[in-house]
Amino acid sequence: MRDGEVLKELRLPTAAHRPREEIVADLEAGISELMTDRVAGIGLGVPGLVDIKAGVICNVSNIPAWKDFPVKELLESRFNIPVYIGNDANCFALGEYYFGKGKGYKHLVALALGTGVGAGVIINKQLLIGNGSLAGEFGGIKHLDSSYEEYCSGKFFRNQHHIEAVDLAQQAASGDVSALNIFHEFGIHVGHLIETILYSVGPEAIILGGSLSNAFPYFKSGLKEFLSNFAHQEALAHTLIEVSGNPRIPLLGAGALVLSAEQQEVPAY
Numbered sequence: 001m002r003d004g005e006v007l008k009e010l011r012l013p014t015a016a017h018r019p020r021e022e023i024v025a026d027l028e029a030g031i032s033e034l035m036t037d038r039v040a041g042i043g044l045g046v047p048g049l050v051d052i053k054a055g056v057i058c059n060v061s062n063i064p065a066w067k068d069f070p071v072k073e074l075l076e077s078r079f080n081i082p083v084y085i086g087n088d089a090n091c092f093a094l095g096e097y098y099f100g101k102g103k104g105y106k107h108l109v110a111l112a113l114g115t116g117v118g119a120g121v122i123i124n125k126q127l128l129i130g131n132g133s134l135a136g137e138f139g140g141i142k143h144l145d146s147s148y149e150e151y152c153s154g155k156f157f158r159n160q161h162h163i164e165a166v167d168l169a170q171q172a173a174s175g176d177v178s179a180l181n182i183f184h185e186f187g188i189h190v191g192h193l194i195e196t197i198l199y200s201v202g203p204e205a206i207i208l209g210g211s212l213s214n215a216f217p218y219f220k221s222g223l224k225e226f227l228s229n230f231a232h233q234e235a236l237a238h239t240l241i242e243v244s245g246n247p248r249i250p251l252l253g254a255g256a257l258v259l260s261a262e263q264q265e266v267p268a269y
Contacts, residue, residue: 004099006248008034020065028078041082041258042075045091045250047118049133055085058133084257088112088250089136090127093120094260095253096207100246109136109203110244113190114210117149120253121201127260128201138200143192151189154212157182165212172218180218187222194223195230198239205240209250213243 012030014023031042048060055072075083086094093110096102102110108122117139121128128135139149149155157165161182171179194206208216223241230236246252 004252006251009251010034014063016063018065020069023063023065024071024074028075031075031079035079039081041084041261042079043091043254043257044071044075044083044085045088045254045257046085047088050085050087051133052084052086052129055083057085082258082261084261086127086254086257087118087120087133089118090120090129091253091257092118092209092244092250093122093136093253094127094256095246095249095251096209096244097122097125098256098259099252100244100249101207101240101242102205105204105240107201107203108205108207109197109201110207110209111138111193111197112210113152113208113212114154116153116155117193118210119197121203123201123203138193138197141196143189148189148193148196152186152193156186156189165215169215169218172215183215183218184222184225187219187224188226189222190219191223191226194227194241198230198232198236202235203239205242207240207242207244209244216243 010030010033012026014026016023046057046060047062048066049058050056051058055070057066057069057071060066072083072085089110089112092112093102093108096110097105097108102108102122106123106125110120112118119136119138121136130136139147139153141148143151150159154165157163157168161168168179168182172183197203197206227236
């Protein structure tokens, strides 16, 4: 990455249930293929909890072998350049802050809606990490009989309506009324989640990402219906709520881990 542009992209299958050493070997091989003498640092985004100061991956649910994994130390010793890690939602937030629709905002939440619910939070131009990297884990907050993750992710469609979101989106695209009604219901739940975010951190902008953000045209009506009853409409009117415009933003955000460390513009706390 240079100046907000992805110069080269390489995709490798994880085969996530292999031993740690095999996955690391593939990771190192991929980095080696992209490495040049102009690379200033390595940014690594991880779908799980991380200890950013220690450079340790605490837990990644879909890569069991990466529990309590000191990846920073390992990669720095291998490549002899600085390595920075962050969870994928925080990378999303940094990507939006530096290069996306969050650019220019001091208070920003990047909300990822997909197989789960994740969020990166920037307050006063600082990335909020919190104790145990728990800041932004809004999906774990109780909602109805379960949590926001159950009602604002793909789990809602699978568990409440016994259909995959991607299949329902195809039906909604063809104008199927039943599909549109389900997405409307989903939008109401997302509205509840956004209300919680508004009261919790008062962001100037909430940027939606994740696979389900592609279905925003179908759940936007439910979201707006719920927020029409929000108690502080003036504040809401000055809050940007939009879908991310760049599918590569999380990738750019991983690179921004290096950028933010160099410029010290978005220190984590």
